Amino acid sequence: MLHKKKINKRWIILLVFLLWNTQSPLYAQRIIGYYPDYAYTAASAANIQYAKLTHLYYFAINPTRTTTGQSAGALGYNDVWFTTTRFNDVIAKARAANPSIKLFIVTGGMPGSDWDLSDRLEYIGSNPTVLNTFCDNIISFITTNNLDGWDLxxxxPQTASARNAHQNMLAAxxxxxxxxxxxxxxxxEISIAVGGGYTDLTSPRVCWGNSHTDYINAATIGYVDFMNIMSYDGPDYDGSSCTFTSKQHYNLFVKSFNDWRTQFSIPASKINMGVGFYDNSNIPFNSIGNVNTRYNATYWNxxxxxxxxxSKISYTYAQGAAGIFIWELTQDNLCAGTSPSCYSLLDCMYQYTQSSWGTWVAPGNPCSLPVTLQKFSGYSNNTSNVLNWSTATEQDNERFDVEKSLDGKSFTVIETIKGNNNSNVLLNYQYTDYSVEKGIAYYRLHxxxxxxxxxxxxxxxxxQSSSDFILYPNPFEESFxxxxSSSEENTIRVLFSDLSGRVLSDELITIINNKIQTGQQLNAGVFICTLITSNNIQSIRLVKTKQ
Structure with a gap:
């Protein structure tokens, strides 16, 4: 029988924190906000919380018209899409509030009153000379304004000709x-905005219109650094039978991610998932009802x-995606304070991202020198393998992937540790592998x-000569x-915590045939599983991929 010992929960929470703190990967940390020129007001430009964004996308600058459906590749300043004074005001305020923010200019958008915009883009992409002029003008705009990228x-592009022109434009x-x-x-960097989804298990394109996705292929994916998936507006967008109770429904968000990952081989690290700051009637978050009620509700209209x-940020992290983008910033509750008094959705997203994964680290310049690895070693204890390495110098160092093998031949990535970008001093790193079993394990750094x-x-x-527990599979879909290894125990205490140390469940489970099965009660996400017996405590980080 299990002889219970009193275990202070503070020690469990500390163990969970230390486990997470040494294993934090660089996922889901981008918070991107679109600012439409047409929504500009002096108040919104002044009160948006730019310090809580990693990227600001200014929407939009587009090619001018020479005649219907044609363009010479010049950019339209002070037209229906773009106002120079507004752009300058927003960019200046963003830089003042957040010197590290990455600034993009957007081309495109729903044509609206600019009825032949898509035709002009097709004309440009189909004519090499005009395309070269247009691209040079975009590059000039980026360099003149010291921006960091372009979003299309x-x-x-619904016709074969338009799809070809679209690909030509991205390639150029x-x-x-x-x-x-x-x-x-x-x-x-280059990013591209695409529709919420592509397919369904039983009927193609039942949630999103054809036009968003017919122009994406492997070549397109290769030309861009990121794909901004507009994972909203799916329900009844094309008159289909696909209905959700909310345009911003969590399940719609998950379906959107899985549709794209199923249909195309897109690396998760290239995907930014979209959230909207408006309701089913396209009414902004900041314009109706009690903002307190809407802020604290899962859904409001x-x-x-x-x-x-x-929940969406947590899912994005669990999938290893790049981050979240917002359409659009002026629809937030604009205030200088922080939640809950301010009730800002941007602040909600920022605080959750910061507490879970820390600050996003911007890419360095591309003129890098090799990282000097001074040592790489490790040791085993009763419950884990501990890896230590140090660098003498680092330049442009994004990350280390820790790779593991049980046969010394086939390696898999078990963790990602972010680098320190640039450094000329000795830096020490450590990673602890708690998913160990008896025998030899091989490790290397990428x-x-x-x-x-x-x-x-x-x-x-x-x-590893001894390990009381072996957890598998990890990641898992429904249960694990x-x-x-010990036959002396009849029960085991299993405690699940989130990454902040909050205990989600704590139960005593009977051991049958030297094993137990659990995890069904968890939603999709990343957790710490702490296993407690009469003489041992072991914590393991695990990922559940299915809701």
Missing amino acids: DWEF MRTKIDALKTSSCKHY GGSGCPNMQ QYDFNGISTRSHTISLH EIKC
Whole structure:
């Protein structure tokens, strides 16, 4: 029988915190906000909380018209899309509030009164000389205003000719942006806004219109650094039978991510997922009813409150995606305070991201030198394998992927540890692998620069002579098993905590045939599982991928 011992929960929470603090990956930390020129007011420009954004996208600058459906590639200043004084005001205030913010200019949008915008974009992409002029003008705009990237939101290239023009435009801009990186020694990026989803398990495109996704293929994905998936507005968008109670529904968000990942081989690290600051009637969060009630509700008239925003961020993190983007910033409750008194959705997202994963680290410049790895070693104890490494110098160091193998041949990434970008002093790193079993495990480091260049370390081997618990599979979809090596215990205490240390469940489970099965009660996300017997405590970080 299990002889219970009193265990102070403060020690469990401390153990959970230390486990997480040494294993924090660089996922889901981008918070991107779109600011439409047409929604500009002096008050919104002054009161948006720019310090809580990693990226600001100014919407939008578009090519001018020479005749119906045609353009010479010039950009339209002070037209229906873009006002120079508004742009300058927003950009200046963003930089003053947040010197590290990344600033993008957007091209495209729903045509509205600019009825032939899509035709003009097609004309540009179909004519190499005009396309070169247009791309040069975008590059000039970026460099003149010291921006960091370009976002294309073409709605929509529906014909074969338009789809070809769309791809030509991205290919040409990729070449120009890469050349600019080299010449200026600065990191620039391209993103593209795409519709919420592509397919359904039983009927294609039942939630989103065809036009958003027919123009995406492997080449398109290769030209862009990020895809901003507009994971909202799905219900009945194209008159389909796909209905959710909310345009901002969590399940719609999850479906959107899975549709894209299923249909296309898009790396999760290229995906930013979208959230809207408005309800089913397109009414902004800040304009109706009691803001306190809407902020604290999961849904309000189909809009998303703070709890739903946090659930979406948690899901995005669990999938290893890049981050979240917002349409659009002026619809938030604009105030200088912080939640709950301010009831700002942006603040809700920022506080949750900060408390869970820390501050986003911007990419460094592409003129990198190798990271000097001074040592890489490890040791085993009764419940884990501990890896230690140090660097003498770092330049443009984005991250270390920790890779593990049980046979010394086939390696898998078990964790990502962010680097320190640039450093000329000795830096020490540590990672603890709690998912160990008896026998030999092999480890190596895969170091990445921000420009994509990577190198691998030598391989080390560690021998584990004892481990009371083996947890598998991890990640898991619905449930997982815990194999118990000791036959002396009849029960085991299983405690699940979130990444802040909050206990979600605490139960005593009977051991049958040296194993137990659990995890069904958890929602999708990242958790710490603490296993407690009469003489041992072991914590393991795990990921549940299915809701």
